[in-house]
Amino acid sequence: MSLGKAVLEGDRRALARALTLVENQHPDAEEIVRDIHGHTGHAIVVGITGAPGVGKSTLVDRLAGHFLAAGRTVGILAVDPSSPFTGGALLGDRIRMEGRGSGVFMRSIAARGQLGGLARSTPRAIQLLEAAGRDFILLETVGAGQSEVDVMGYADTTLVVVAPGLGDDVQAFKAGILEIGDIFVVNKADRPGADQTARELRQMLSLGPRRAWRPPVLSTTAQTGEGIGEIAEAILEHKASMERDPEVGVRHLHEAERFLRQAVAEQLADAAVARAKASGRWAPLVEEVAHRRKDPIWAAREIVSGEER
Amino acid sequence: MTESANATRPIRVLVGKPGLDGHDRGAKVVARALRDAGMEVIYTGLHQTPEEIVEAALQEDVDVVGLSILSGAHNTLVPRVIELLHAQGLDDVHVMVGGIIPEEDAEELRKLGVVAVFGPGTETEEIVRFTRSCAREA
Structure with missing residues (x-):
């Protein structure tokens, strides 16, 4: 077989x-x-993003437990960074996971040099989990900067997780995450300042453009499981809301176009680089770029066209 | 395609601590050394049951499982992990053990299929070298 x-x-x-x-x-x-x-295409894909230390892994584990208890199957993809120097990675997201047996299939993924908080293989990994019959797929990002924006493209629902006491709140909220969150989670709600963080978030969200779906701000203490049920409900509500949204078809087209474009770019790049290496042009060009004798854009043109310039 | 397929095939290693002892400094040092050698290391944390370790090894599709045991319970924990690996059909996963293991016990563990037993004072370079030699073909 x-x-x-x-x-x-x-x-x-x-x-x-x-x-x-x-x-x-x-x-x-x-x-x-x-x-x-x-x-593929029938699972609910939930992206979970947020700064390091806000409790993403614990939240993912508790959500998985919640769906499992409701008789659903769960797949988890947890992405961690690779070292840019050695290519190695320490993947520690399992530390926060409680033993849930085979009902939860979790895979730790090293980003392998891909920027944007996700690995290049992520869309295909999601498809595999779907094909294996997982009802919910929880996609946990690296949790730094850009990642929030990429996860949106792969997930049906994006959870943005914040925690109180992680420095200037306004600073944390301005980096594009307000636009991409479908559900905002203030985790560690038992800590001082959590109410204020939630209040500020709501205030900033109310200044944004009015959309059919108004992202809720929910408080949780993932450690104890407090508030997890509400998040699960909000995920299902968001899904239902998206299905009613007439713009959703347009968005699917945009997404498909983006995936296709990315796949084309990757395949062309792989083929062109392989050709340049085979013809012995690659190493000298790298050297010329390194010594600033050639601009990388011009060097790339040479590789793509196969002609020397 | 072939280009990148050849360029990226890091060895995947699970480092786990079965049993009750709470000393994971050794496990962390080894995990760190393997990462710095370019491997993808899945660290499972403390107090794992053999069942949890084997399920994680299956899901993560690792080449090698490294068990750190300082509690003295290696004679029960290690055979159980090996038995469960075989039960899941994970016969090509290599098992290494690190910790305080008396030589006669180490000999028994090797007979069970453990590919290496590393005692206190082992150089991390040696562990890295050995782990590399365990990498799967495909």
Whole structure:
């Protein structure tokens, strides 16, 4: 049986193996993705983002437990940064996870040099979990800067998690996250300052453009499980609201276009670089760029066109 | 495609602490050394059951499982992990053990299929070298 078919039948080992092949951009991954593609698109994908230390992992674990108790299956993708120097990564999101057996399938993913808080393989990893029959997919980002913006493209619902006492609140809220959050979570609500953080968030959100969906601000103490049920409800409400939204079709088209464009860019880039390396042009061009004898944009043109300039 | 496929195939290692002892300094030092050697290290934290470790190894599709045990319970914990790995069909996952393991016990563990037992004072370079040699083909 092909690996793709085994994934569709819920074989967890096959799923784990397929995730590895997709992550490694192994040639066999193409066939797997082709086999499963028709069986994707039905899961609810929830992106969880926010600064380091706000409690994303604990929140993800409690949400997983909540959905599991409701008889649903859960997949988790937790992305952590790779070292830009060695390529290695320390993936520690499992530390916060309680043993939930095989009802929750969790995969730790190293970003492998991809900026934006997610790994290049993320869209395909989501598809694999969907094909394996997971009802909810929780996608936890690296939690730094840009990541918030990327996660929005992959998730049906984006949770932005903040915590009180992490410096200047207004500063934390201005970096684009107000626009992308569908649900805002003030975690560690048992700490001093939590009410004020929630108040400020609501105030800033009320200044934004009026949309059909008004992002709620919910308070949780993930550690104890306080407020988790409300988040789960809000996720389902948001999903229902999106299905009523007439603009949702347009947004799906935009998303599909973005994915396709990205996939084209990646394939062209891989092919062009491989060609340049094979012809021996790559290393000298890198050197010329490093010594500022050539502009990287012009060097790229040479690689893409295959002609020397 | 082949280009990037060859360029990125980091070894994946799970570092786990089964059992009750709360000393994870050694495990963290090893995890850090393996990461600095370019590997992707999944650290599971303290107080894991053998069942949790094996389920994590399956989901994370690791090449190697490293168990850190300082409690003296290695003679029960390690055989259980190996038994569960086989039960899940994870026969190609290599198991290494680190901790305070008397030599006669280490010999028994090796007979069970443990590929290496590292005692106190082992150089991290040695562990890195050995872990590399355990990497899977594909």
